[in-house]
Every structure is written in structure tokens, then in C-alpha cells.
Amino acid sequence: MSLKQGIRIADLAEHKGQSVTLQGWITFRRDSKGIVFAGLRDGSGFAQVVVAEDRVSPEAYQTAQSLQLENAVRLHGTVVHNERMNEMELEVTDLELLHAGAEYPITRKAHGVEFLMDHRHLWLRQPKQWAMMRVRNRLVYAIHRFFQERGFMQLDPPLFTANAVEGTTTLFETDFYGEPAYLSQSGQLYGEALAMAHGLIYTFGPTFRAEKSKTRRHLSEFWMIEPEMAFYDLDDNMDLIEEFIVFIVRDMLEGCAKELELLERDTTMLEKVSKGFPRLSYDEAVAIIRGEQAVDGRKSLDVLAEDLKAVEEEIAANEKDIAEREAAIAAGGMKKGAVNFNRNKIDQLIARNKELAERASNIPQWMESARNFQHGEDFGGSDETVLTRLFDKPVMVYRWPAAIKAFYMKRDPEFPDYVKGVDLLAPEGYGEIVGGAEREDDLDLLLARIKAHDLPQEAFEWYLDLRRYGTVPHAGFGLGLERLVTWLSGTHHIREAIPFPRAYGRLKP
């Protein structure tokens, strides 16, 4: 893909030896006598450009020497292969400064969360954030391809709604011509109506939850994919979830290798994502969490105890490393560059140990919580981690106690206190990314559950009509896009998985 003027960095290799024009922004500058090295990014990638004093005009060289972070430039030069870095770079013959601008606030050094979030509009330009957005884009495209290739229609539910889909969660209230209206927390009920019209559908849009959650897994505004399939039961639903997850993970590994490398994502666990996800009933899952049932000869509490030991050993090793580096610096005689290198290394080790110390203090709590897990409760974050730790693929948990699940889930005829719901838990501590169910298709049962959940029946009359006119078995699921991006990119916090996160305490920029 070419620009109106010049080419893009992503296409540099195709132009080896040619004279080309690049346009972009400066990511770094280092100079030495007679030579300036600068980094350039243009949205398609990153490359180094080299300005040698004897190859350009004196004016151009002076401009090159004065380049600052995020200056906008247009460069002309020859594409060459840099043997040292094994990368394509540009030997500049001429350059124009398009905009010099002010001193750029984000540097290549460490920054705190608050500072970065306040500068999110600029942070997005940094390589890791750039890679993250590329992963997000790839996933969105793969999701559409997966469903479109299988005959699903993408149709959009309304975002203004009159009532909650699930009575419990908090809603954002707005004013709709004088009437209270709420921002949608799920498009599912509308998805069911659309499935009765089109058979196979999916919705893909923003949803809003006014939960005052400050955790790494929650956003107030997030994007959800919600397929709904007529004539599907719970097993069909689980088959589709599995096929879907395998498809998008494979596609991303194939299409985003460069991005995952920039993100320093260890892809070992992702490469194991293939058909045959473990399917556990809620009852089995509870037994495993409590340590009553082994998986491949291993019990949850034993594995956690081993993990704790490993964490403690790593902390001790890091402390020894830190002490040695500090002693070496204190001994003197070290060059400044080496001192900086060791200081940075020490900072990294301290940060790592802080993380490990948190985990070390968490694990005994997880064990305690796992041991005392009460049958009938929903899983907490730590229970999900404990369970998935025993498997090397995403885990499906199905047939949940009716009391803790939404009113619309279908009662299991063979297990009257359970519903035909399913959650998909991602490995590596990322937890729940999919929640789905076969829907209750019996009008009388649905009416009873609306009453039992204390929901206003009149608000659901249109939904009940779906059971009055040609009701059929149907099922669907919801997938949080940002949780998927967070998991696949190996990111610590969900706020980096969306361009401009909206969360409790975060409305700007």
C-alpha cells in the first residue's frame, strides 16, 4: 500500500536498493561525529534512518542534528540492509522537517500508570501500545471472518435500553427525552429476537457497566461479541465456543508474530490452544478446586504449594543478584554506562520481586479460599486461577447452580437445580472470557424465573413474545473483546487493550 507520497516502512524490504520517500515521526536520535541515527515510525512499523554528513546538504544535516522526539519529517534516501541489526534502514539523502513541535513528554524510560493514562492519546504511539492495537484489530477482523464464513449475520442491538438485562449489575442512567434510559449492559435479549428472525446472528458493540470496580479485569465501557444461534443446545454452543477460540488464536499467532514479539509475549501456552478443551461440570470443577479430585494425578493444593516454593526461590535468587550488583557499583571503578545498566537491572529485579512477593502472599490465601470453597457459590478470581492452573488449555465449566446465574438460562431437565450455562476460563490467570448458555425456551418457566428474580414483567413482554410465537431451543454466548486482547497479548491490565479506556475514575482523555 503506497501513500500519496512515498512508501510505508512495512514495505521497505520490497524497495531494497531503491531511492524512496518516507514520512513519519522521530522515535529517537543519537549522533556521533558526522553521523546521525534516528528512529522513524509511520504507523506501519519502525525503522532506523541514518544521516551521514557527507551525503546531505549542510542545512539538512543541521536539521538532522536538531531532531527531537515526535518531530514530523519527510525523508528521501536509499533503502539498505543493516547487517548488524538485520533490519532494513534508510540512508538519507535529503530531509524536510514538517513539524518541530514542543518537547515530547513520553520518553523511552519508565513511566507511571497515572502519567501514561493521562497521556493515553500520546501513549498510543509507543511500540507496545501500537502492537496491542494491531492485535486488537487482527482479532476483530478474525471474529468477523469466523462468523461471516459460517453464515452468521452481524446485527446491532440498541444501546439505549429501558431496563436491565440482568437485574443485579449497576447501570448508567441517562435522560431519554425526559424518560430514564440506561446504557446497554448486554445486547443478548435483542440478539435472541434477531436469531429468531435470521437463525444465526452475532452482535458486536459497546456495552456499559457502572460497577465501581478497580481491578485489572474491568472496564466501564467494553466491546462484546454475542452470537446467538437458533436450534443450538448447550453442547452445540460449547462446540462453537471451542471452534471459535481455536480459530482466532491460531489466526492471531499467524498474523501478529511481529506484534507479539514487541509485546514480549511468551506464546507457549497460546500454541497449545487446539480442539479438545476440558469440559467440566460445575460439580467436578468444585471438587478439583477444593483439592478433592486430581487432574492427571495432581491436586490443586499440591500444585499451589509447589508454585509457592518456586516463587520464594526466585525471590531469594533475585535478592542475591541485587546485592551483588549493588556491591559491584559501590566498589567503584565502574564506567557510567555499566553503572546505569546495573541500576536499571536492579530496578527491574526490585519490580519483579514486588510482583512475586504479592503472589507469594496471595497463594496461601488462594489455597485457603480453594480449600473452603462452598458448593453453590460463584468462582472468585483466585478459584479460576487455581482451576485453570491444572490444565494447559482453556477450560469450560458447564451446568451451573441456577441460583447464581441469570434468569434467562435454561433449566437442566435432568438436574433441576442447575442451568445449562457455560463459562470459558482462559489459562495463565486471565480468568473468565466467555459466558454463555442455552436459553430458557419455555414461557411458563421463564415467567416464574422473572418473578423469582423480582424483575418487572411488563418490561420483558416483548422478550416473552419470542416464546409465544414459534419458540425453539437456542443458545449463545458473550465474549469480552478487551479480556481476549489482554489474554492473547499477555498484558497485565485490561486498560491497555482498548484505545481510550473508560473505567471507574477514568473519563479522560
Next chain:
RNA sequence: UCCUCCAUAGCUCAGUUGGUUAGAGCGGUUGACUGUUAAUCAAUAGGUCCCUGGUUCGAGUCCAGGUGGGGGAGCCA
């Protein structure tokens, strides 16, 4: 709503039992160095120590309240 931690230079942080003029690295600026890889070397500018009140001869440091933020619980995708 609850628990817990934090706020000092543009950024990341140190700052001793409360004691003279507030410290480092990075970033900026100036200069040196002909292939740098978060380059290196030298010099230099840069501060309302979050806000309000209190204790004290004296507060960046102690106390109370507030504001902003981090992590977690609950709830969820």
C-alpha cells in the same frame, strides 16, 4: 460499598530519631566523539515537597481532614 498502599524536578525515584542552602538517574540545553542499539564523556538549567489545618523553637518528614491515584474484595465479560 469495603480493605490496603501511594503522592518530592518534565519523568522514575531517594531523602536518616523532625534540624543549615532539597538529592540522583533519565529527559532538555551546550559541547566532544565517524555505526549508534534505552550509546558514551563533560558542562548546565530545572522545585508551591498534592491541598487545608494542627503539634513544634523548627515539618518534605509527625497528626487530622480533604483531593487525586495504584492494588484487591464483591460483581462480572
